[in-house]
Amino acid sequence: MLSTQIAFACVPSRNVDIYFAFDSAGISAAEFRRLADWALEQRKNYPNQQAIYLDGYAEEVESAPRALASRRASEVERLLVQLRFNSIPMETSAAVYRTGDVSNGKRVEVSLLPACPNDCCR
Structure with missing residues (x-):
């Protein structure tokens, strides 16, 4: 009889999206609280971290969208x-x-x- 084993892949990244108002790189109080809560939870669950990736986005109808997307990412980094x-x-x-x-x-x-692998694949 052939035995089948199922392996579950570790999906290591933990993600959150922070939303902005149209044409703005300022983070609202509600979004700041969401970011802070998320950050505290990640620190508690994963005390050892390797890196953070911040992908800033804007919509093409916003003013200078690529620069705005970059400012948004910089603000979250700050x-x-x-x-x-x-x-x-x-x-x-x-x-x-x-x-x-x-x-x-x-x-x-x-x-x-x-x-x-020690902290993400509990």
């Missing part, structure tokens, strides 16, 4: 440093969504990569 996520590398990127590509392209996608 706040993560304030929240003491400054001991691990942070990489930022910026991109622009075409109209209609997504329901809300005014955001920064934050991806935390825990130091695997």
Whole structure:
């Protein structure tokens, strides 16, 4: 008889999207609280982290969208440093969504990569 084993892959990154108002790189109080809560939860669950990736986005109808996307990513990075996520590398990127590509392209996608394999595959 042949035995079948199922292996579950570790999906190490932990993600949150931080949303912005049209043409703005300022983070609202509600989004700041969401980011802070997420950061505290990640620190508690994954005390060893490897990196954070910040992908800033804007929609093509916003003013200077690529620069705006970059400012959004920089603002989230600044706040993560304030929240003491400054001991691990942070990489930022910026991109622009075409109209209609997504329901809300005014955001920064934050991806935390825990130091695997010990902390992410519990």
